[in-house]
Amino acid sequence: MNSIHDMGGMHGLGAIDTTDDATVFHADWEAHTMALARAMMAGKYFNLDEYRYAMERINPACYLGLSYYQRWLAGTITMLVEKGVITQDEYEAQLDALKRGET
Amino acid sequence: MAAVDLDLVLSLYKTPGAAQLKLDVAPRFNLGDVVVALNINPPGHTRLPRYIRGKKGVVERDHGVFHLPDSRAAGKGDAAQHMYTVCFDAREVWGKEAPANDSLRINLWDDYMTLA
Numbered sequence: 001m002n003s004i005h006d007m008g009g010m011h012g013l014g015a016i017d018t019t020d021d022a023t024v025f026h027a028d029w030e031a032h033t034m035a036l037a038r039a040m041m042a043g044k045y046f047n048l049d050e051y052r053y054a055m056e057r058i059n060p061a062c063y064l065g066l067s068y069y070q071r072w073l074a075g076t077i078t079m080l081v082e083k084g085v086i087t088q089d090e091y092e093a094q095l096d097a098l099k100r101g102e103t
Numbered sequence: 104m105a106a107v108d109l110d111l112v113l114s115l116y117k118t119p120g121a122a123q124l125k126l127d128v129a130p131r132f133n134l135g136d137v138v139v140a141l142n143i144n145p146p147g148h149t150r151l152p153r154y155i156r157g158k159k160g161v162v163e164r165d166h167g168v169f170h171l172p173d174s175r176a177a178g179k180g181d182a183a184q185h186m187y188t189v190c191f192d193a194r195e196v197w198g199k200e201a202p203a204n205d206s207l208r209i210n211l212w213d214d215y216m217t218l219a
Contacts, residue, residue, distance in 0.1 A: 001145065001146055001147060001148060001149070002144055002153060006152050006153050008152050008154045009154045009196075009197065042111045043111070049148055049170070049172040049175040050148075050175070050176050050178070052172070053147065053148035053176040053177075056148065
């Protein structure tokens with residue numbers, strides 16, 4: 001897929017940050033996101049290649065603004081809906097509940 | 104769908120190199136072969152980046168047999184084929200502004216290449 005993820009050779013993104021950052025996760029949600037994705041793949045709900053393709057399909061303008069694990073999370077949500085683990089309605093209802101502070 | 108339990112998840116982390124397939128599949132290329140990366144633009148997933156399409160390189164290492172990601176991402180089966188390290192001269196990829204002695208190595212599957 002020719003999309004924003006395939007950015008090899010692209011100019012204008014600034015210097016590469018080569019700071020040695022040994023921190024694996026910068027927040028709990030990042031660890032939870034990784035654990036969820038690994039568990040879903042272990043359970044064969046989706047495979048790694050499908051998962052990468054889900055991240056590649058993130059809207060290009062949105063993709064550039066997301067952090068590494070935000071892309072993982074977006075890809076996981078896409079997979080969960082496409083594989084029928086949850087429905088789009090269930091996802092949006094839960095999102096609304098979170099926004100209202102109900103969970 | 105398999106039930107996901109702790110033992111299953113831990114087993115994944117304790118099994119290195121699980122992606123390599125123990126299948127007897129003939130390689131299409133030999134070490135030293137001069138190859139050209141295909142100019143393909145599939146709407147689906149591929150591990151062949153745009154900047155390498157149409158470029159000429161040399162097969163440097165054969166890693167063995169792996170699933171073709173393009174096929175597996177599309178739910179079209181686990182096509183098993185060889186995956187190689189292919190070396191491209193930096194100037195072949197980026198033009199004369201690239202340093203003369205730089206090169207780029209990239210892992211490519213059988214389906215991504217043809218003999219030059």
